[in-house]
Amino acid sequence: QSALTQPPSASGSPGQSVAISCTGTSSDVGGYDYVSWYQQHPGKAPKLMIYDVSKRPSGVPDRFSGSKSGNTASLTVSGLQAEDGADYYCGSYAGSNNVVFGGGTKLTVL
Amino acid sequence: EVQLVESGGGLVQPGGSLRLSCAASGFTFSSYWMDWVRQAPGKGLEWVANIKQDGSEKYFVDSVKGRFTISRDNAKNSLYLQMNSLRVEDTAVYYCARDRGAHTYDYWGQGTLVTVSS
Numbered sequence: 106q107s108a109l110t111q112p113p114s115a116s117g118s119p120g121q122s123v124a125i126s127c128t129g130t131s132s133d134v135g136g137y138d139y140v141s142w143y144q145q146h147p148g149k150a151p152k153l154m155i156y157d158v159s160k161r162p163s164g165v166p167d168r169f170s171g172s173k174s175g176n177t178a179s180l181t182v183s184g185l186q187a188e189d190g191a192d193y194y195c196g197s198y199a200g201s202n203n204v205v206f207g208g209g210t211k212l213t214v215l
Numbered sequence: 216e217v218q219l220v221e222s223g224g225g226l227v228q229p230g231g232s233l234r235l236s237c238a239a240s241g242f243t244f245s246s247y248w249m250d251w252v253r254q255a256p257g258k259g260l261e262w263v264a265n266i267k268q269d270g271s272e273k274y275f276v277d278s279v280k281g282r283f284t285i286s287r288d289n290a291k292n293s294l295y296l297q298m299n300s301l302r303v304e305d306t307a308v309y310y311c312a313r314d315r316g317a318h319t320y321d322y323w324g325q326g327t328l329v330t331v332s333s
Binding site (some may be wrong): 149153208209 | 315
Protein backbone atom coordinates (compact mmCIF):
# COMPACT_ATOMS: atom_id res chain seq x y z
CA GLN A 106 0.00 0.00 0.00
CA SER A 107 1.07 3.60 -0.62
CA ALA A 108 1.40 6.01 2.24
CA LEU A 109 -1.51 8.30 3.03
CA THR A 110 -1.05 11.87 1.82
CA GLN A 111 -0.67 14.65 4.37
CA PRO A 112 0.48 18.24 3.84
CA PRO A 113 4.07 18.57 5.03
CA SER A 114 3.30 21.63 7.13
CA ALA A 115 0.49 23.62 8.71
CA SER A 116 0.44 26.64 10.96
CA GLY A 117 -1.79 28.89 12.99
CA SER A 118 -1.67 31.53 15.67
CA PRO A 119 -2.59 30.86 19.29
CA GLY A 120 -6.34 30.62 19.69
CA GLN A 121 -6.96 29.87 16.02
CA SER A 122 -8.13 26.60 14.49
CA VAL A 123 -6.17 24.52 12.02
CA ALA A 124 -7.16 21.43 10.05
CA ILE A 125 -4.78 18.76 8.78
CA SER A 126 -5.93 16.48 5.97
CA CYS A 127 -5.09 12.85 5.33
CA THR A 128 -5.99 11.44 1.91
CA GLY A 129 -6.05 7.77 1.08
CA THR A 130 -8.13 5.46 -1.08
CA SER A 131 -11.23 3.33 -0.84
CA SER A 132 -8.96 0.49 0.31
CA ASP A 133 -7.95 2.28 3.48
CA VAL A 134 -9.38 5.62 4.69
CA GLY A 135 -12.54 5.33 2.63
CA GLY A 136 -13.12 1.68 3.36
CA TYR A 137 -12.93 1.56 7.13
CA ASP A 138 -13.83 3.76 10.08
CA TYR A 139 -10.44 3.03 11.63
CA VAL A 140 -8.52 6.24 11.12
CA SER A 141 -6.25 7.34 13.94
CA TRP A 142 -4.12 10.42 14.58
CA TYR A 143 -0.87 10.60 16.51
CA GLN A 144 1.01 13.57 17.93
CA GLN A 145 4.79 13.38 18.17
CA HIS A 146 7.06 15.92 19.80
CA PRO A 147 10.77 15.88 18.86
CA GLY A 148 12.59 12.94 20.37
CA LYS A 149 9.42 11.52 21.89
CA ALA A 150 7.16 8.58 21.12
CA PRO A 151 3.93 9.12 19.22
CA LYS A 152 0.79 9.73 21.30
CA LEU A 153 -2.68 8.66 20.24
CA MET A 154 -4.94 11.71 19.87
CA ILE A 155 -7.91 10.40 17.83
CA TYR A 156 -9.06 6.88 16.99
CA ASP A 157 -11.93 5.37 15.01
CA VAL A 158 -12.08 8.61 12.97
CA SER A 159 -13.46 10.86 15.69
CA LYS A 160 -13.06 9.35 19.16
CA ARG A 161 -10.77 10.91 21.74
CA PRO A 162 -8.85 8.83 24.28
CA SER A 163 -9.21 9.81 27.90
CA GLY A 164 -7.02 12.79 28.71
CA VAL A 165 -6.88 14.26 25.21
CA PRO A 166 -8.30 17.80 25.20
CA ASP A 167 -11.59 18.30 23.37
CA ARG A 168 -9.81 20.92 21.27
CA PHE A 169 -8.76 17.96 19.13
CA SER A 170 -11.40 16.51 16.82
CA GLY A 171 -11.47 14.17 13.85
CA SER A 172 -13.72 13.61 10.87
CA LYS A 173 -13.84 11.79 7.56
CA SER A 174 -15.44 12.34 4.19
CA GLY A 175 -14.92 9.78 1.49
CA ASN A 176 -11.23 8.96 1.20
CA THR A 177 -10.05 11.98 3.20
CA ALA A 178 -9.82 12.25 6.97
CA SER A 179 -9.12 15.43 8.89
CA LEU A 180 -7.76 16.39 12.27
CA THR A 181 -8.85 19.79 13.57
CA VAL A 182 -7.12 21.52 16.43
CA SER A 183 -9.20 24.37 17.85
CA GLY A 184 -7.96 27.08 20.20
CA LEU A 185 -4.33 26.43 19.27
CA GLN A 186 -1.88 26.41 22.14
CA ALA A 187 1.91 26.56 22.03
CA GLU A 188 2.22 22.95 23.17
CA ASP A 189 0.21 21.77 20.16
CA GLY A 190 3.23 22.42 17.95
CA ALA A 191 4.41 18.95 16.92
CA ASP A 192 4.37 16.43 14.11
CA TYR A 193 1.04 14.76 13.42
CA TYR A 194 0.61 11.41 11.68
CA CYS A 195 -2.57 9.79 10.46
CA GLY A 196 -2.95 6.04 10.21
CA SER A 197 -5.63 3.87 8.67
CA TYR A 198 -6.47 0.21 8.77
CA ALA A 199 -6.10 -1.14 5.25
CA GLY A 200 -7.56 -4.63 5.56
CA SER A 201 -5.82 -8.02 5.81
CA ASN A 202 -3.96 -7.02 8.95
CA ASN A 203 -2.36 -4.05 7.25
CA VAL A 204 -2.00 -0.44 8.36
CA VAL A 205 -0.83 2.54 6.37
CA PHE A 206 0.45 5.81 7.77
CA GLY A 207 0.68 9.30 6.39
CA GLY A 208 4.00 11.03 5.86
CA GLY A 209 3.37 13.45 8.72
CA THR A 210 2.49 17.12 9.08
CA LYS A 211 4.59 19.57 11.06
CA LEU A 212 2.24 21.92 12.92
CA THR A 213 3.74 25.26 13.85
CA VAL A 214 2.07 27.57 16.34
CA LEU A 215 3.09 31.05 15.27
CA GLU B 216 -0.04 2.92 34.66
CA VAL B 217 0.68 1.28 31.32
CA GLN B 218 4.39 1.12 30.54
CA LEU B 219 6.29 -0.29 27.59
CA VAL B 220 10.07 -0.29 27.79
CA GLU B 221 12.19 -1.34 24.82
CA SER B 222 15.80 -2.46 24.93
CA GLY B 223 18.36 -4.13 22.72
CA GLY B 224 19.06 -1.52 20.09
CA GLY B 225 22.53 -0.53 18.98
CA LEU B 226 25.01 -0.35 16.15
CA VAL B 227 25.34 -3.41 13.94
CA GLN B 228 27.02 -4.10 10.63
CA PRO B 229 25.02 -4.97 7.53
CA GLY B 230 24.16 -8.65 7.59
CA GLY B 231 24.23 -8.74 11.37
CA SER B 232 21.57 -9.56 13.93
CA LEU B 233 19.90 -7.92 16.90
CA ARG B 234 17.16 -8.93 19.29
CA LEU B 235 14.87 -6.24 20.63
CA SER B 236 12.86 -6.69 23.80
CA CYS B 237 9.85 -4.85 25.16
CA ALA B 238 8.87 -5.17 28.81
CA ALA B 239 5.21 -4.43 29.46
CA SER B 240 3.52 -3.52 32.72
CA GLY B 241 0.34 -1.94 34.02
CA PHE B 242 -2.09 -3.97 31.93
CA THR B 243 -3.03 -7.56 31.10
CA PHE B 244 -0.38 -8.19 28.44
CA SER B 245 -1.88 -11.48 27.31
CA SER B 246 -5.11 -9.75 26.27
CA TYR B 247 -3.64 -7.60 23.49
CA TRP B 248 -2.14 -7.90 20.06
CA MET B 249 1.29 -6.29 20.22
CA ASP B 250 3.12 -4.56 17.41
CA TRP B 251 6.50 -3.18 16.42
CA VAL B 252 6.48 0.12 14.53
CA ARG B 253 9.64 1.82 13.28
CA GLN B 254 10.64 5.30 12.27
CA ALA B 255 13.72 5.96 10.14
CA PRO B 256 15.62 9.15 11.00
CA GLY B 257 13.59 12.17 9.91
CA LYS B 258 10.93 9.96 8.34
CA GLY B 259 7.41 8.79 9.09
CA LEU B 260 6.02 5.75 10.85
CA GLU B 261 6.13 2.26 9.38
CA TRP B 262 4.44 -0.81 10.80
CA VAL B 263 6.88 -3.74 11.04
CA ALA B 264 5.16 -6.73 12.61
CA ASN B 265 2.50 -7.85 15.04
CA ILE B 266 1.56 -10.90 17.06
CA LYS B 267 -1.74 -12.19 18.39
CA GLN B 268 -2.47 -12.51 22.08
CA ASP B 269 -1.48 -16.19 22.27
CA GLY B 270 1.27 -15.98 19.67
CA SER B 271 -0.63 -18.13 17.19
CA GLU B 272 -0.71 -15.48 14.44
CA LYS B 273 2.15 -13.29 13.30
CA TYR B 274 2.33 -10.80 10.45
CA PHE B 275 5.15 -8.81 8.89
CA VAL B 276 5.63 -5.98 6.43
CA ASP B 277 6.93 -7.36 3.13
CA SER B 278 10.35 -5.72 3.50
CA VAL B 279 11.24 -7.77 6.59
CA LYS B 280 9.59 -11.11 5.78
CA GLY B 281 12.06 -13.95 6.13
CA ARG B 282 14.52 -11.79 8.08
CA PHE B 283 12.60 -10.72 11.20
CA THR B 284 10.67 -12.85 13.65
CA ILE B 285 8.32 -11.71 16.39
CA SER B 286 7.56 -13.56 19.59
CA ARG B 287 6.14 -13.00 23.04
CA ASP B 288 6.32 -14.51 26.50
CA ASN B 289 3.07 -13.80 28.31
CA ALA B 290 4.45 -15.21 31.56
CA LYS B 291 7.16 -12.55 31.45
CA ASN B 292 4.97 -9.80 29.93
CA SER B 293 7.52 -9.40 27.19
CA LEU B 294 7.58 -8.89 23.45
CA TYR B 295 10.54 -9.60 21.21
CA LEU B 296 11.76 -8.83 17.71
CA GLN B 297 14.59 -10.94 16.32
CA MET B 298 16.19 -9.12 13.42
CA ASN B 299 18.56 -11.04 11.12
CA SER B 300 20.30 -10.12 7.88
CA LEU B 301 20.02 -6.48 8.78
CA ARG B 302 20.25 -3.89 6.03
CA VAL B 303 21.19 -0.21 6.08
CA GLU B 304 17.55 0.61 5.34
CA ASP B 305 16.49 -1.06 8.61
CA THR B 306 18.09 1.83 10.50
CA ALA B 307 15.33 3.35 12.62
CA VAL B 308 13.91 3.86 16.06
CA TYR B 309 11.86 0.78 16.83
CA TYR B 310 8.77 1.23 18.98
CA CYS B 311 6.82 -1.40 20.82
CA ALA B 312 3.10 -0.51 20.77
CA ARG B 313 -0.08 -1.88 22.25
CA ASP B 314 -2.72 -2.53 19.60
CA ARG B 315 -6.24 -1.71 20.82
CA GLY B 316 -7.66 -3.12 17.61
CA ALA B 317 -7.48 -2.42 13.87
CA HIS B 318 -3.85 -1.33 14.20
CA THR B 319 -4.70 1.56 16.52
CA TYR B 320 -1.89 2.09 19.01
CA ASP B 321 -2.94 3.50 22.35
CA TYR B 322 0.37 3.08 24.17
CA TRP B 323 3.92 3.29 22.86
CA GLY B 324 7.32 2.63 24.36
CA GLN B 325 10.07 5.23 24.29
CA GLY B 326 11.75 3.48 21.37
CA THR B 327 15.16 1.90 20.83
CA LEU B 328 17.52 3.00 18.07
CA VAL B 329 18.88 0.44 15.65
CA THR B 330 21.71 1.65 13.43
CA VAL B 331 22.90 -0.58 10.61
CA SER B 332 26.20 0.69 9.25
CA SER B 333 29.65 -0.50 8.35
